[in-house]
Amino acid sequence: MGAPADPHARMPHGADQDPLETLAQLRRSIDNIDAALVHILAERFALTTAVGRLKAEHALPPADPQREAKQIERLRALAESARLDPTFAEKFLNFIIAEVIHHHERIAEERQNGDA
Ligand SMILES: C=C(O[C@@H]1C=C(C(=O)O)C=C[C@H]1O)C(=O)O
Numbered sequence: 001m002g003a004p005a006d007p008h009a010r011m012p013h014g015a016d017q018d019p020l021e022t023l024a025q026l027r028r029s030i031d032n033i034d035a036a037l038v039h040i041l042a043e044r045f046a047l048t049t050a051v052g053r054l055k056a057e058h059a060l061p062p063a064d065p066q067r068e069a070k071q072i073e074r075l076r077a078l079a080e081s082a083r084l085d086p087t088f089a090e091k092f093l094n095f096i097i098a099e100v101i102h103h104h105e106r107i108a109e110e111r112q113n114g115d116a
Helices: 019-057 065-081 086-112
Strands: none
Touching (some): 065 086
């Protein structure tokens, strides 16, 4: 799955096409990808919520830095082969993981307070 980094490779049609139509076509594809991202993130958060509940039930810590280090290493390598900036990929994953850890802390607190 070698993704071309050249944006011209994504141009839907020839240079003779109306640029505003080309822009609209590109934006439709961007909108589809953004929708897919939302669905993928929702599925990921559903899974991490299950992990958070499991951890709270068994008094396991919300964060697992060793697991995170492995995920970051793996994602950076994937990003490089996909020609995505690995630093951006790392920041993006860290942003998501930070939110997940907040959720896990909240789930653990709720369990301690007897709200869950
Ligand atoms: C989901 C987990 O909890 C935390 C969140 C992670 C994630 O969002 O991928 C990874 C490690 C943990 O810090 C886990 O331990 O697997």
